[in-house]
Amino acid sequence: MLALTSITEEILDLKQARRAVILAHHYQDAEIQDLADAVGDSLELARKARDFEGDVIAFCGVWFMAETAKVLNPQRIVVVPDRDASCSLVESCPADQVRAYRAAHPDHVIVSYINTSVEVKAESDILCTSRNAIQVVNSIPADKTVLFLPDINLGNYVKRQTGRENMKIWQGACIVHATFPARRLVKARVEHPNALVASHPECTPDVLAMSDFIGSTTSIIQWCASSEAGEFIVMTESGVLNSLQKLAPHKRFHFIPNENCNCSECPYMKRNTLEKLRECLRNLEPRVELSKEVMQRAALPIERMLAVK
Numbered sequence: 001m002l003a004l005t006s007i008t009e010e011i012l013d014l015k016q017a018r019r020a021v022i023l024a025h026h027y028q029d030a031e032i033q034d035l036a037d038a039v040g041d042s043l044e045l046a047r048k049a050r051d052f053e054g055d056v057i058a059f060c061g062v063w064f065m066a067e068t069a070k071v072l073n074p075q076r077i078v079v080v081p082d083r084d085a086s087c088s089l090v091e092s093c094p095a096d097q098v099r100a101y102r103a104a105h106p107d108h109v110i111v112s113y114i115n116t117s118v119e120v121k122a123e124s125d126i127l128c129t130s131r132n133a134i135q136v137v138n139s140i141p142a143d144k145t146v147l148f149l150p151d152i153n154l155g156n157y158v159k160r161q162t163g164r165e166n167m168k169i170w171q172g173a174c175i176v177h178a179t180f181p182a183r184r185l186v187k188a189r190v191e192h193p194n195a196l197v198a199s200h201p202e203c204t205p206d207v208l209a210m211s212d213f214i215g216s217t218t219s220i221i222q223w224c225a226s227s228e229a230g231e232f233i234v235m236t237e238s239g240v241l242n243s244l245q246k247l248a249p250h251k252r253f254h255f256i257p258n259e260n261c262n263c264s265e266c267p268y269m270k271r272n273t274l275e276k277l278r279e280c281l282r283n284l285e286p287r288v289e290l291s292k293e294v295m296q297r298a299a300l301p302i303e304r305m306l307a308v309k
């Protein structure tokens with residue numbers, strides 16, 4: 001406990017000395033969330049990154065989120081505690097394949113989920129997050145064919161919700177949400193018959209079909225906290241429990257372990273630790289460095305997304 005207190009103090013001192021802001025995604029460990037200036041889903045964190053004042057952003061999330069923050073803050077330093085905090089969706093979608101698709105289908109509108117590399121963003125017409133994907137797709141003229149990338153489950157969910165026929169979908173998946181087994185959810189519903197089910201749209205269609213609510217991480221937290229129900233099965237990464245317990249301490253939350261780790265954790269997000277956060281603020285490394293050209297090209301689809309209401 002003493003060690004934890006002193007490392008927290010060191011981080012807060014370094015933060016002040018560096019004129020830094022600490023942004024944390026809901027999937028970070030509770031101790032990181034608790035000392036962050038802002039905790040949020042990927043859309044909220046992109047907005048915070050755009051609006052902050054200071055010299056350094058310490059981004060406690062995954063690398064693509066930090067790249068987005070850098071594109072929105074080309075003059076500022078953006079660091080991440082662990083350079084290998086990647087994402088299976090990013091890895092499923094190489095930029096050269098997207099470039100080849102664009103060359104073969106120049107008339108298609110490319111809608112990229114924010115969980116993509118900055119090089120893929122630079123090839124895209126507009127971005128979206130799990131929170132605004134339906135509004136973003138609805139903002140595209142109905143006669144245009146859309147390529148939605150890279151998440152197959154989010155893409156199919158958006159296609160069902162918008163009723164859009166002319167929508168092609170990449171075949172990427174999240175190694176966390178796409179591996180929550182539907183049969184474990186069935187079992188949990190039997191064990192907790194009064195619980196409502198809240199799911200992230202990266203979950204498989206059979207999980208989504210059993211859900212009472214579908215939304216981004218922040219939307220799930222807000223919905224559970226404001227619902228009249230007292231018990232929930234939460235089909236997303238278990239880091240959201242920190243905010244859920246703060247906002248609704250009297251409610252009960254159950255998580256479904258996936259079959260890879262028998263846990264509900266994102267192995268990429270969990271690479272970040274308090275020690276690595278301290279080191280990245282001390283050394284200003286690992287730092288996001290991007291070419292001017294890629295930042296300029298990626299900024300347009302990001303700004304287009306931020307303008308969608």
Ligand code: 13P
Nearest residue numbers: 041042043129130216217
């Ligand atoms: P959110 O947009 O809900 O923050 O989701 C990001 C993510 O990586 C989900 O797995």
Ligand code: SF4
Nearest residue numbers: 087088174175176266
């Ligand atoms: Fe990527 Fe899935 Fe981890 Fe989110 S939970 S960062 S989509 S691997």
